[in-house]
Amino acid sequence: MALASAASxxxxxxNKPIRFxxxxxxxGSTDPQAxxxxxxxxxxxxxxxxxxxxxxxxxxxxxxxxxxxxxDGYTILLGSNALxxxxxxxxxxxxxxxxxxxxxATIAKSHNILVLNPSVPxxxxxxxxxxxxxxxxxxxxxxxxxGANVHLVGELFNIVAGTKMxxxxxxxxxxxxxxxxxxxxxxxFQTPISVVAHIKSGKLKxxxxxxxxxxxALPQVPTFAEAGLPQYDPTLGWFGIVAPAGTPRVIIDKMSxxxxxxxxxPDTQEFLTKQGMEPLISTPEQMNAxxxxxxxxxxxxxxxxxxxxxx
Numbered sequence: 653m654a655l656a657s658a659a660s661x662x663x664x665x666x667n668k669p670i671r672f673x674x675x676x677x678x679x680g681s682t683d684p685q686a687x688x689x690x691x692x693x694x695x696x697x698x699x700x701x702x703x704x705x706x707x708x709x710x711x712x713x714x715x716x717x718x719x720x721x722x723x724d725g726y727t728i729l730l731g732s733n734a735l736x737x738x739x740x741x742x743x744x745x746x747x748x749x750x751x752x753x754x755x756x757a758t759i760a761k762s763h764n765i766l767v768l769n770p771s772v773p774x775x776x777x778x779x780x781x782x783x784x785x786x787x788x789x790x791x792x793x794x795x796x797x798x799g800a801n802v803h804l805v806g807e808l809f810n811i812v813a814g815t816k817m818x819x820x821x822x823x824x825x826x827x828x829x830x831x832x833x834x835x836x837x838x839x840x841f842q843t844p845i846s847v848v849a850h851i852k853s854g855k856l857k858x859x860x861x862x863x864x865x866x867x868x869a870l871p872q873v874p875t876f877a878e879a880g881l882p883q884y885d886p887t888l889g890w891f892g893i894v895a896p897a898g899t900p901r902v903i904i905d906k907m908s909x910x911x912x913x914x915x916x917x918p919d920t921q922e923f924l925t926k927q928g929m930e931p932l933i934s935t936p937e938q939m940n941a942x943x944x945x946x947x948x949x950x951x952x953x954x955x956x957x958x959x960x961x962x963x
Contacts, residue, residue: 665725665903666699674730675714677707681825681843684927685759685891686730692914693907710799710961712738712745719747723898725907728756731894733801736946740954741799741961749947754899755939757911758892760929763863764805764841765873767856772838777860777879780839784815791817794828794837799961802828804950805841805862805886807957812884832856843889844869845928862886868925890932892939908936 670693674686683705690701706714711734721727735749747753766777772791774780784791795802798821810817820837822828825846832840833855841862848869850856860879861867876884893911895904914920915931924931934942953959 663902665906666697668726669700669702670725671704671727672701672730673704673706673714673718673727675706675708675711675734676730678705680707681845682730682732682891685924685929688920688923689730689759689893689911689914692920693910696910696914710734710738710742712742716746718894718896719752721896723754723896723900725895725899725903727896728907729753729894731755731892733889733946733950735894736943737799737801737804737950737954739947740951741959749943752897753894754897754904755936755943756893756895756899756904757908757936758890758932758934758939758942759911759915760891760924760927761932762843762889762929763861763867764802764886764889765844765847765851765861765867765870766809766839766841766859766876767832767847767851768839768859769832769835769837770854770857771835772857774859775857777874777876777881780859781813781815781881784813784817788816789818791815791839792820792837793817794820794822794832794840796825796828797821797823799954799959801889802841803959804953804957807959808886808953809841809884811953811956813881843928848928867928869928890942891929892932892934904936 672690674682676682686703690703693701706717715729718727718729738745739749774783793806795806803819806819828840829846831837833850844867847856851858858870858873860876861873863875866873866875912933915933921931
């Protein structure tokens with residue numbers, strides 16, 4: 653009878669509110685995607701999906717809360733590539749990304765644009781690489797902090813291009829972008845939504861964009877492959893849903909198929925495009941493979957660049 657009751661509860665899922673933990677402070681760049689997904693799932697299921705911002709400790713606080721939550725589908729996490737970078741950056745995590753979570757569904761992926769302050773005497777990727785090699789350690793690139801995605805993307809560029817650009821971490825993307833525009837640093841790898849307006853106003857100079865195609869908002873900006881560095885292929889930033897390990901497969905499948913249907917709608921695609929992102933539909937197995945590949949890739953970058961958190 654107990655087994656029958658549990659099975660019935662799974663097939664009736666959801667029959668009460670769902671807590672959607674976002675491991676970032678409110679108002680950040682992740683909030684729009686989380687709130688969009690929560691709203692769409694609420695509309696689809698008739699049960700409230702409530703966004704709960706649990707920022708702090710480089711996403712560890714909110715992520716750990718989900719790792720330790722009951723695996724019943726009523727506490728889920730807005731996962732990101734932080735799930736893949738944290739194991740390399742923090743050796744003593746209170747959770748194991750691969751053992752303590754079940755991937756459910758991806759939501760979107762983002763790109764990075766390499767942008768320069770207009771004073772930098774380079775107008776193409778090859779000119780920038782030549783300049784960086786001629787002045788090792790003299791070109792500075794800004795990021796939102798040590799271990800942030802932009803930091804790792806920048807270090808991968810150094811490895812692939814054979815340059816020695818200096819990383820300058822800031823406390824957030826806002827101050828980093830402000831100093832980039834002001835000329836205190838020379839370049840950065842920013843998200844499209846952060847820099848499109850500054851590019852169009854001439855405050856920043858775009859050089860290349862990650863991914864396999866140009867951005868609709870900036871069709872004049874080549875991809876890194878088009879610009880002559882096809883081997884530079886940083887893992888794109890992404891957002892998605894993960895659940896505590898052991899969540900019943902019927903619940904994971906229901907949530908995964910719901911997100912796939914939501915992402916296929918024109919209004920959701922338009923919303924994400926305006927956020928500078930692309931819809932990313934995947935099965936739980938595909939998401940799991942992506943996370944595993946990212947963990948390996950980021951571990952190599954962190955080791956090669958000798959990145960130490962807190963230094």
